[in-house]
Amino acid sequence: MSEADPESVQSGSAATADASGGGTSRRALLAWGGAGLALGAAAAGGTAAILRQNSEPAAPGTMGMAVPFHGEHQAGIATPVQDRLHFAAFDVKTKDRAELIKLLKEWTAAARLMTAGLPVGEGGFGGLPEAPPDDTGEALGLKASRLTLTIGFGPGLFAGDRFGLNGRRPVALVDLEQFPGDNLDASRSGGDLCVQACADDPQVAVHAIRQLARIGFGKVAVRWSQLGFGKTSSTTPDEQTPRNMMGFKDGTRNISGTDKAALDKHVWVGAGDGSDWLTGGSYLVARRIRMHIETWDRTPLQEQEDIFGRDKGEGAPVGKSKEREEPFLKAMKPEAHVRLAHPDTNDGATILRRGYSFTDGTDGLGRLDAGLFFLAYQRDVRKGFIPIQRNLAKNDSLNEYIQHVGSAVFAVPPGVRDKDDWWGRTLFT
Template identity: 55%
Template sequence: MAEGDAQAAGGSAGLSRRGLIGLALSSGVVGLAAGGAAGVAGGAAVARAEQGRGHEEPYAFFGPHQAGITTPVQDHLHFASFDMMPRTSREDLISLLQDWSYAASRMTQGLEVSATGAVGGDAQTPPDDTGEAMDLAVNGLTITFGFGPGLFENEDGDRYGLAGQRPAGLQRLPAFLGDDLDPESSQGDLCIQACADDPQVAVHAIRNLSRIAFGRARLRWSQLGFGRTSRTTSAQATPRNLFGYKDGTANILSDDTEALDDHVWVGASDEPDWLRGGSYLVARKIAMLIETWDRVRLVEQNEIIGRDKGAGAPLSGGDEFTEPDFHSTAFDENSHVRLAHSSMNDGIRILRRGYNYVDGNSALGRLDAGLFFLSYQRDPAQFVTLQRHLSTDLMNEYIRHIGSGIWAVPPGAEASSYVGAPLFR
C-alpha cells in the first residue's frame, strides 16, 4: 500500500488505519529505518548542515532498543504522561500504539506525521500535522514510549486483558522520606519522552502525539526540560545542574555494553518475555530550594555534595573522574556522592538522563525550578534501594520530591510492527 493509499484508507486523520500499521510502516517507512536519504531530505526535513546545529543524521526509530535511552543526551526534553480514556478497549489501546509508532517513526526522520502533513491535504479539513516544525531540521529527535502500572490493572479491573503480563517489578514506587508528591504531576498509564536539540521539535512531537490520542487517551501531565544533567557518551562533557555542580560524572555510557546488560536492559532470562530488551523508567520531579541554597557557604556546598564545585573532583582529591576515596576524612558520611556511589550500594548502578526545569516563579516570588530526574534500570529495585539509601543525604534540606512515576519501557519495534507489539501476542 502506498502512503497516499494508506492515508486515504485511514480516513481524515491521515494516519495508519487500525490493524494495518504493519503495511503502512513496511511500505512507507522501512526505507527510513534503513537510512534512506531521499525520505529524510523531503517533507519537513531541512538539512541540519544548513541549520548549522544539531546531530547530522536522524536516530533510527526501529531497532532492538528504543532510542532515547543510550542515545547521546540532547539539549531539550518534553515529557508527557497519559491516561487511557474510560470505556476504551484493548483494540483502542493497540490502535493508539500503532498510530503513535507510525507518527513517531516519521517525525524522528524529519518528516511530518503523515504524507499530506500540515499543508498538503484538503484545505477544508484540519491538517494532519500542526506545522510548527516544518522549517526545522530533525535536531536529533528521539521518541520513547513507556507503559505504567495502571495499564495492566486498576480500580476498574483488568481493562485490557493484560494483568497476566504485568511485570512483577512494575508497581507504584513506595513512599520515600521527603516526598511531597502532587498526584496531578505523578503516574500515568502511558508516557512519552521526546528529546531533541531544538525545544520546538520536542514540543511538536508531543503536541501531535497528543492530538493523535484524542478519544483514546488524555494528557495527564507534562514537563519541559532544558540543559541535560547527565551524559551518555564519553564525547559529551559533564553538564551542571541548577546548584552549579557537575552532574552525572559516573553515569553508565552507551559504549559500556557490559554495564548496560547488567544494569539497564531487561535480560534474556528476565520475566516477562515481552519486556526483554527493554528497561524500566523512573521519573521524579525534584524541586530545588534555590534561594536557600544560594545562601550556603561554598565550603559547605562542597561538603554537602562531596565534590569540588569548580573542577568536579571528589573531595578526596584528583580530577573529576578520579574514584572517590570514602575512607578519607574529607567526606561527610552523609554527603550526596558517598551515599549515591555504587561502591556504597552493593554495586548498583542506573543510567541517568535528567534535565533542569524552570516553571516560572512561585506565589512567594521564588524560582520554581529544579531537576526532572529520569533514570533507566533493569529492575525498579535498583532505584528503590538507592533512593532509600539517600534518606540521610545532606542535600535533602535543599530539595523536595514533588512528582513521581514509573513505566515499563518495551524494547524497540521491528520495522513492520509497533512499540509494545509483543505484549499483545
C-alpha cells in the same frame, strides 16, 4: 519538519494513499462521506501513518541528524543525551483493547516519521481547506535534531485486567513507596503511558508530543508533562560533564551508552528476568525534584561542596584534583550526596540517568519553581532506584535543599524492529 536521514522510513510503508491505494486519504473520505467524516478521521489521527508524497531524504547535518528509530532497544535510553526534553504521561480513556492497539500503531508510525525529520501525514499545509492539516506545522523546516521518542507502560495499564493484560504486569514494575521527605503531587505523578521526547531543538521535542496527543485525542489524555533543558547527565563520558541548577557537575559516573557490558548488566531486561515480552526493554523512574534555590544560593561554598562531596569548579571528588578520578568515599562526610549515591554504598546498585533541569516560573511567593527532572533507567527498579533512594532519603544532607514533588514508574518495552513492528507489540500479541 525538514527531510532527513530515512533510516526509519521504509519504502512503500508510508506512501500516500492517493499514490499507492494502500489506505484511505482525506480526499477519498470527503468524496465518500463529506467534510464531517473527514474532519472526524483527521481528529482521530487515522491518517498518521501516511507519508507525504515527494518527501525525499536530505543528507543529515551535524546537529540536525536523525537517530535511527528501529533497533533491539528503544532510542532515547543509551542514546547520547540531547539538550532538550518534553516528557508527557497519559491516562488511557478508551476501554477498548483493539482501539488502544490501533492507537499504539498510529503513534509508532508518526514517531517513525518525526524522528526521521518528516511531517506527519500530508503535512501542515496544502491539503483541503475543509479539513485540519495532518501536521500542526510548527516543526516544518526544522531538522530532525536527533529527536528520539521513548514509550513506557505504567502500572495502571495492567490494573483490573483493563485490556486483557492480567498476569502480564512485570514483577519488577512495583509501585514506588512513599520515601521520607516526599511531598508528591498526584497531578504530577503516575500515568498509564509515557512518552519521552528528547531533541537538540526544543520546538522539535514539543512538536512530537503535541502530535501524539493530537492523534490520541479521545483515546488518551495528557495527565501531566514536563519541559526540560540543559541535560544534567551524559551517556558520553568523553564530553564535558553538564551542571545542574545548583551549579555542580552531575552524572560524572553515569553508564556510558557504548558500554555494552554495563548496559546488559544494569539497564536492559534480560531473557530470564520474568517477563518475556519486556526482554530488551528497561524500567524508567521519573521524579520531579524541586530545588529550594533561594536557600541554596545563600549557602557558603564550602558547605555546598561538603554536601555534594565534590568541588564546584573542577568537579573533583574530595581529596582529588580531577573530576573523573575514582572517589575516596571515606574522605567525604558520611552524609555527602556522592558518597550515599555511589554503587559501593548501595551493594552495587547502578542506574542510567538522563536528567534535565527545569524552571516553571515562580510558586506565587516569589520563589523559583525550579529543579531537576530526574529520569533513571534500570534493569530492575527493586535493585536500582529503590535502594539508592532509600539511602538518600534517610541520610543525604542535600535533602535540606530539595524535595521530590512528582513521581512515576514505567515498564519500557524493547525497540521497534522493522516497518511492520509497533510500540507494545510484544505485550499485546
